Amino acid sequence: MxxxxxxxxxxxxxxxxxxxxxxxxxxxxxxxxxxxxxxxxxxxxxxxxxxxxxxxxxxxxxxxxxxxxxxxxxxxxxxxxxxxxxxxxxxxxxxxxxxxxxxxxxxxxxxxxxxxxxxxxxxxxxxxxxxxxxxxxxxxxxxxxxxxxxxxxxxxxxxxxxxxxxxxxxxxxxxxxxxxxxxxxxxLSRFKKINCPLKYDLLVLLSGPEPQRTYLEDLLLKELKRFKGQLLFVKGIVDSESKASVIGTMTSYNFMTTDTLEKAVNESRIVLCRSGYTTVMDLAKLEKKAFFIPTPGQFEQEYIANRLTKLGQVPSCKQADFKVGMLDDVEHFSGLKPTDxxxxxxxxxxxxxxx
Structure with missing residues (x-):
């Protein structure tokens, strides 16, 4: 055999x-x-x-x-x-x-x-x-x-x-x-939960087709200048190699492979991202608190974000409405939980x- x-x-x-x-x-x-x-x-x-x-x-x-x-x-x-x-x-x-x-x-x-x-x-x-x-x-x-x-x-x-x-x-x-x-x-999730010290106060995780990915990146880079704390910004652009840059308290990568991203998410207190279903599965596996900004006009992501907000798990808002102060709302939500x-x-x- x-x-x-x-x-x-x-x-x-x-x-x-x-x-x-x-x-x-x-x-x-x-x-x-x-x-x-x-x-x-x-x-x-x-x-x-x-x-x-x-x-x-x-x-x-x-x-x-x-x-x-x-x-x-x-x-x-x-x-x-x-x-x-x-x-x-x-x-x-x-x-x-x-x-x-x-x-x-x-x-x-x-x-x-x-x-x-x-x-x-x-x-x-x-x-x-x-x-x-x-x-x-x-x-x-x-x-x-x-x-x-x-x-x-x-x-x-x-x-x-x-x-x-x-x-x-x-x-x-x-x-x-x-x-x-x-x-x-x-x-389905490619990640595993790791008990480790928190390194980042906020992880920004971008993904999705253009031009909306770039629109959100530009918005967040401008708005998060007022964020106080250690910030990790992953742009979701897959290049030939993963490149990092550090400006003040912000570390940015064009993309991360599974191992490095798994570690980064585990080390982050809050994740700011789209409400794509795969992201939801990953964050649930890692028991993370998050803030969702659904892709404008994408009914599926808007439904998921609204549903999880109503369930008291993750706050969310429309892309055009986002302000850095909204991240304070995360503390009043339970976060995502894994399912057995x-x-x-x-x-x-x-x-x-x-x-």
């Missing part, structure tokens, strides 16, 4: 910020421990991040979606509609590329994190998402229906959350669906051994 070749699993996260790639990291590690051989596929910053995290693994570049956010939040939905022809073309190219990758690299199974065209009718294909319900304002019913139609092309849908009330995604990941084999696999969830990965991965 030990001499049998390892089954190859194509792991393909969407390049939409770094969240989809980073939450695939723990899945990739578990695949290895269960004697699978991951082949990694994405594009842009997400692919660069995976290559830095797993330099010895095979990687493949997929066609880029080339989706950008609107400059103003109120035009987010319009921008998405304008991008839809580009998205359709990208998915078509993605399907063609996937077929070629499956044949060239002898792929035995697929795990696609929100890449809509990365699946195959000939091998087990899994779609990873925390959005069974896709919020889009008054068109939520339509965006949800379209998304679920895509999910049905896969053999299974894995939701990185708990199945019960003690969950992180709320209505996003806990909506009744018909005809979709859904499995809740528990929150043990996944049976042997059973979960049995899909890839059944065909």
């Amino acid at each position: 030990q001499n049998q070749p390892k089954k190859r699993i194509l792991v393909a996260p969407l390049n939409w910020g770094l969240g989809h790639a980073t939450r695939c990291i723990p899945l990739i590690h578990v695949l290895v421990t269960h004697n699978f051989e991951p082949v990694l596929a994405s594009d842009g910053a997400a692919l660069k991040l995976l290559q830095k995290e797993f330099p010895d693994f095979k990687t493949v570049e997929l066609p880029s979606y080339n989706i950008t956010y609107a400059k103003k939040g109120q035009f987010f939905k319009l921008k998405m509609l304008q991008n839809s022809p580009k998205l359709v073309r990208a998915i078509k190219a993605e399907k063609k590329a996937t077929k070629e990758i499956v044949e060239k690299h002898d792929i035995d199974g697929i795990i696609s994190d929100n890449r809509l065209g990365v699946y195959s009718k000939h091998i087990p294909s899994v779609f990873v998402t925390h959005q069974l319900k896709v919020l889009s304002g008054n068109t939520t019913w339509l965006s949800t229906k379209m998304h679920q139609k895509i999910i049905k092309r896969f053999d299974e849908c894995w939701v990185p959350d708990n199945i019960g009330e003690d969950n992180l995604s709320g209505a996003l990941g806990h909506t009744s669906v018909v005809g979709i084999p859904v499995k809740y696999i528990g929150p 969830y043990v996944n049976n990965y042997k059973k979960l991965f049995s899909l890839f051994k059944s065909k």
